[in-house]
Every structure is written in C-alpha cells, then in structure tokens.
Amino acid sequence: MTHLTRILAVLLGIAAGALGAGWLLRPRVPAPPDTASVVSQMREVARLETLEVALYKKVSFTPEPQVTDALWKDVMNWARHAIQNPHGRAIVFADAYLGFDFQRFGPSNLHVAGTKVYVVMPPIDVRVALRPGETEVIDSNLDSEQTAQLLEKARLAFEREVRADTRLQQRARDSAERALRALLVTVGYREVLFVERLPASGSAG
Template identity: 60%
Template sequence: MVRLLVRVVVVVLALVAGAVGTFLLMRPKAPALPDTPALVTRVREVARLETLTVSLYKKVEFSPEPQSTNSLWKDVINWASYSLHTPRGRAIVFADVHLGYDFGRLDDSALRVQGSRVDVVLPPLETKVELKPGETEIIGSNLDSAETTQLLEKAREAFEREVKADARLKERARRSAENTLRVLFFSVGFSQVNVVDVLPPKASAG
C-alpha cells in the first residue's frame, strides 16, 4: 500500500512538472524592448510637441524716432516735422503664445536605454507668439501702417520675453512634455522613464 502511494505521488509530481514545463515553454514571450535608434524614431514621429498654449494681452506704447539721412538739411526738416507732429500709438494687443518642444531633430545622444529603463533629455523649449490683430484695441494712434507694424512687432517681442522669463509657464510645459513621453515609452514596454537634464553615465558591465 505504501509503495502504491509513493508511486502515485511520483506520477502526480511528474505530471505537475511536465505541465509547468509545457506552460513555461508555450507561454508567449514578452515583446523585446526597442533599442535606442528605434526609440529615437518613435519619438521623432511626435515631431513638434505643443505642450502649452496661453492667451495674453498687453498695453503697448510706441513712438518711432525720426530716421536720419545722409543730408544735414533733410535731418533738420525731419526733426522739425517730428517735433510738430510726433508719431505715437497706444494699443491693447492680444496674442496666443505656444510653448513646445521640437523632437524632429532628436538623436541618440538625448536618449539612453538600460534594460527596462529609459532616460531622455528634452530639447530646448520653443516659444511661438501668435498675435491676434483682429482683437487689437487701438487706444490712440497717429501711426501709419508701417509704424503700426512696428508697434505690433514690439508687442510680439515683449510677449516672447515675458514668457521665456516665466518659470511657472516653463515648468507647466515641461511637465506636460514629460507626461506625454512617459505614456509613449510605457506603451512600448518600458517600466521606468526618467526625464533628465543630463544623461547619467552608462552602467558598467559587471
């Protein structure tokens, strides 16, 4: 009876071992993670990632200086005319400012793959100011069309300077880009995604 029981146990263990072995051999293997060049291609497909758009407005004043010429008498006449009829314009200018990253030029120097972990360095943040002339409110102006164009260009430059100096807006844009990249990298099988300023050194073998 004891021998029969031992044989039954041995047979059961053999069947279990065979079933486990078959399962391990037949189960689908996890897809291989993409290497760095393939990952660079995937990120480049994102092209220009627009991460944040803000609407702004600004009161702008502009008074162009009289243009100098090669003739002293013309300069005197221009200055006299300028003094009598100084060109000046004031307006409230509206704009949409877009912040984003251009991944189209990304290369493998900005990515490092180590196992299931990927480190990535973001490209420089780009700022694009889109003026809305149709919403511009002229408060008072005797500028001609060329001078009005200069006023709007002055406003555009002011918007761009302010946004580039705004740490909170830049941080919001960065967080948005980080979230987008994490979704992309997780979708292809990576389990750890780090967005860094400088790539860490490669792990030494052994």
C-alpha cells in the first residue's frame, strides 16, 4: 500500500467515524406520550389548581305559607303566617370553588400534531360551601327548617353570582391553563394551544 493510499484510507475512516457519530448524536423527536397517562396527569393537576374565593353576604328571608289540599289547613297556615310574621336575617360566609370538570375530560379533548398539542377545556365547575361556624343569624324567629331554607337560599345566591362573574372564571381558567401547559411541556410537547374546538384531522399545522 502506497503512502497516498494509506492517507486516503485514514481519511475515509475519519469521515465514516464522523458520519457514525453524527447519526448517533443527531437530535431525535421524542415519541409522543401515552394519551391516557397524560389525561390522568392533567386531571390531577387541574384538581389542584381549583380557585378558592371567600364570600360573605347579608341575606333576609320570609317564608311563604304552605299550600295544602285541605281548606281549613290553608286558613290556619295563612293565619299563623300573618300573626307570627316569620322572618330572618343572616350574615352568611361561604367559600366558592371554581375549577374544571375533568371527569368529563378524555382523549377526545386532545389533538396531537407532532410536538404540538391542542386542548379543549371541559366546562367550568362551581361549588359553594357555607361556613356555618362564621355565619350569624340575626333578628330571626324562624324555626330550624326555615333557617335551613334561609341558608340554602344564600348558598344558591352565591353560586349564581359566581357563575355570572366572568372575571373569576377567567382567573380560574388562566390558573389552570398555566399549570396544564407546564405539565404538557414537561412530558414532551413543545407547543400547547388551548382552543374552543379541535382542528379537523390533517388541518393542524
């Protein structure tokens, strides 16, 4: 083997080694995560990201007389209502919880396009729990059943107000989306898009 041939052989070996190393070290697109596992993790993260808001309100209540099938009982009910004038007022404290109903979230809420994932959030879920230890009933001659009606009326009023409060709902959405985006990036997606509806198959770019 001539000197020139040996040089060419060495150069070819170096080139082959560089190509092999480049092939081994080339960036690889990670395999997409298991969808069922991702959904399970998203449910847990969303549960922990429920927004909690403290509320209080002064409410009043005057029960209506009960209506029965017996005429004389109706008369007695109206008389008792007119004479006793049942009424009550209370300062009611409660906690409102705004989150997303991830029990209704599944693989059909996700669309994966390479390393991009589209997410449709489930409906928002609002729960209101009264804080009886801090609730104060004032100026009341209601019996226990009527007092329970008063407090339930307050709870329902809180719930309606929270459902109508777009700012609170946006706070809950922003918090949940931040947490879910961080999770999805961690498991391998590079771009996370929250959308109202998933793109048609083949149209996501």
